[in-house]
Amino acid sequence: MTSSTRSTGTAHAGRASSAWATGGTIFAGVLLLMEGILNILSGIAAIAEDDVYTRVGDYVFKFNLTTWGWIHLILGIVVAVTGWGILRGAAWARGLGVGVAALVVVLQFMWLPYQPVWAVVSIAIGLFVIWALCTDQGRRSQDGTSAH
Template structure:
């Protein structure tokens, strides 16, 4: 005997608003990542060079990493704002990847990296607890 399926409870306004804000944060973070990447590629003397660091890359390589990641995060943020089905899971994955990148980038811009890590935790939480993906077409 099967029990009837209960409808899922509606998402709380905090969760829905949080997911919408996560989309905006991802869009802004992506644009800033693109700008960071361009700065690292165009003139790799913009950021201070770090001495012996375990995860040391050439600053031009970091520029490309931030540029590509920024484009992907911005496109996913736009997808979240538009209510695309793929955007929520992709947003969670990209937020996790961006958090790892910011952790590795920590010696170059410590304050911004810590802020980005905290925002990444919020984005993952907001996208996980939101019911339906919010749309801005209302």
């Protein structure tokens, strides 16, 4: 195998890997936008009616549901705006996306006694978002340097 064949194969593998990472980043933006909207709705439900959610068993992290509602509402707005920013290609949104996804993972762990299945699903989504945003190398400019 000649060096030009090897470099072409490496370039092709790099493009394929970059396509996966870019697709993952777009999907992460969509997931953050949807997670934010669902957190907003969950927060509104918890603020409006304290009897919407029931606690499953006893748990160390106890807040009343109105407090959880406000946490979900505010975090949902931040997460949705961050997801929109990622979809628009804003440079600030990638770093903030990793931060808010990590915060969502921690808060969903604390939310486990109220919605166990959704909390576990949301934790998995948050971990995927962190992976996708950390593995994307960003858009490349004409000379091969990073555009960010």
